[in-house]
Amino acid sequence: MSHTSKTRIILAMILLIGGPSFAQQMKRCSSMEYLKDQIQKDPSIAEKIKDLRNLIANSQANQRLEQSNANITIPVVVHVVYKTTAQKLSVARVQSQIDVLNEDYARLNADRVNTPSGFLSIAADTKIRFCLAQRDPYGRPSTGITYDSTTVATFIDDDKVKFHSLGGADIWDRNQYLNIWVCNLGSSLLGYSQFPNGGQPTTDGVVILYTAFGRPGTLTDYTLGRTTTHEVGHWFGLYHIWGDDGGACAGTAQGGDDAVADTPDQADQTFGCPSGVVTDACNNTANGIMYMNYMDYTNDNCMNLFTQGQTTAMTSILNAVRKTLKTSKGCTPAVTGMEEQAIALAAVQVFPNPTSETATVDFGGEPIHEIALYDLLGKRIWMKQVTVGAPNETIDFSNLGDGLYTLQINSADKQTHRKIVVKK
Numbered sequence: 218m219s220h221t222s223k224t225r226i227i228l229a230m231i232l233l234i235g236g237p238s239f240a241q242q243m244k245r246c247s248s249m250e251y252l253k254d255q256i257q258k259d260p261s262i263a264e265k266i267k268d269l270r271n272l273i274a275n276s277q278a279n280q281r282l283e284q285s286n287a288n289i290t291i292p293v294v295v296h297v298v299y300k301t302t303a304q305k306l307s308v309a310r311v312q313s314q315i316d317v318l319n320e321d322y323a324r325l326n327a328d329r330v331n332t333p334s335g336f337l338s339i340a341a342d343t344k345i346r347f348c349l350a351q352r353d354p355y356g357r358p359s360t361g362i363t364y365d366s367t368t369v370a371t372f373i374d375d376d377k378v379k380f381h382s383l384g385g386a387d388i389w390d391r392n393q394y395l396n397i398w399v400c401n402l403g404s405s406l407l408g409y410s411q412f413p414n415g416g417q418p419t420t421d422g423v424v425i426l427y428t429a430f431g432r433p434g435t436l437t438d439y440t441l442g443r444t445t446t447h448e449v450g451h452w453f454g455l456y457h458i459w460g461d462d463g464g465a466c467a468g469t470a471q472g473g474d475d476a477v478a479d480t481p482d483q484a485d486q487t488f489g490c491p492s493g494v495v496t497d498a499c500n501n502t503a504n505g506i507m508y509m510n511y512m513d514y515t516n517d518n519c520m521n522l523f524t525q526g527q528t529t530a531m532t533s534i535l536n537a538v539r540k541t542l543k544t545s546k547g548c549t550p551a552v553t554g555m556e557e558q559a560i561a562l563a564a565v566q567v568f569p570n571p572t573s574e575t576a577t578v579d580f581g582g583e584p585i586h587e588i589a590l591y592d593l594l595g596k597r598i599w600m601k602q603v604t605v606g607a608p609n610e611t612i613d614f615s616n617l618g619d620g621l622y623t624l625q626i627n628s629a630d631k632q633t634h635r636k637i638v639v640k641k
Contacts, residue, residue, distance in 0.1 A: 292547025317442035396422030
């Protein structure tokens with residue numbers, strides 16, 4: 218046998234033996250690694266995440282209190298950051314992903330029929346719905362999609378895609394919108410998400426690889442938009458179903474889980490698309506592990522459910538941490554600036570206007586929690602959290618050039634804008 222023939226046989230054997238691993242080269246999610254990096258940068262986040270986990274665990278004991286029969290619709294803005302034509306996803310492709318989210322979170326997905334009988338009683342409609350935003354942070358009409366050309370060939374999970382100055386796109390107000398960035402992610406990464414209270418307001422949202430976004434996606438095994446379903450689950454506070462505990466089993470000295478009561482104990486993530494009952498080192502029950510849960514790592518065509526416990530967890534996070542989204546006007550068609558100022562936060566005043574140095578925003582007794590400044594092109598210059606109950610806030614304009622700027626002023630359930638002229 219020739220050396221060339223031997224080489225071919227060896228290569229064929231490597232491909233045959235390594236076939237499954239090649240199919241698993243894509244990394245479904247780096248949200249936990251991203252969270253660890255956030256904690257390393259800001260150790261105070263660790264305590265906030267601990268509180269978040271306790272909130273989820275406590276919600277399981279108070280499930281009836283958390284559940285609601287009313288749907289909650291979350292306004293979504295999708296920031297498409299593209300370098301090539303293929304990366305500039307169409308409006309139809311973006312809308313298809315919103316459709317997937319609505320189907321999966323409402324349990325209207327066609328493949329729900331694949332849920333094993335042992336888990337049917339706990340499979341749930343989360344009562345969470347999604348819409349592409351119909352108005353932007355200024356109150357102007359919007360498609361809920363932004364397109365930003367970039368010179369960056371590949372992004373990673375370092376948040377650069379979330380800043381226009383770094384080649385990405387700036388966030389819209391995280392208190393009013395779910396921000397999703399779609400781009401070319403490197404390191405074989407499908408997506409990542411920021412947990413509630415898990416980072417800075419300017420980075421809060423979800424990042425998805427463009428080939429795994431929408432339906433049908435173009436990436437083998439990840440063509441049904443379930444990467445976004447998974448990452449939005451993290452954004453609502455859900456952990457991976459196996460608890461990221463290094464293979465330990467809940468109840469052991471080292472063990473942990475996802476803090477959700479009705480997701481079976483599971484040693485580790487599941488790849489590919491198993492069938493039938495699958496057991497592991499932590500679970501040899503009749504139903505086995507819940508590999509078809511959206512918070513596992515199986516292929517898109519193998520995922521088909523959230524549980525009642527996960528629904529309760531997300532509802533508790535929405536009520537406690539992301540509650541301003543429940544009253545956001547993002548899904549409401551835009552009105553003119555004058556109409557909005559007349560009906561929302563009318564008592565807010567800015568003086569002097571024009572200004573050359575500083576100006577004071579008088580809140581007029583309104584419980585303002587955030588103000589942001591935008592230039593004439595709609596680019597956010599800065600954003601500041603305000604102590605609720607403060608009577609006013611003084612803003613320094615001395616480092617800005619002459620021109621017209623817009624102040625966006627937010628309370629818990631209202632938003633308004635004030636034009637301000639800087640003239641030196």
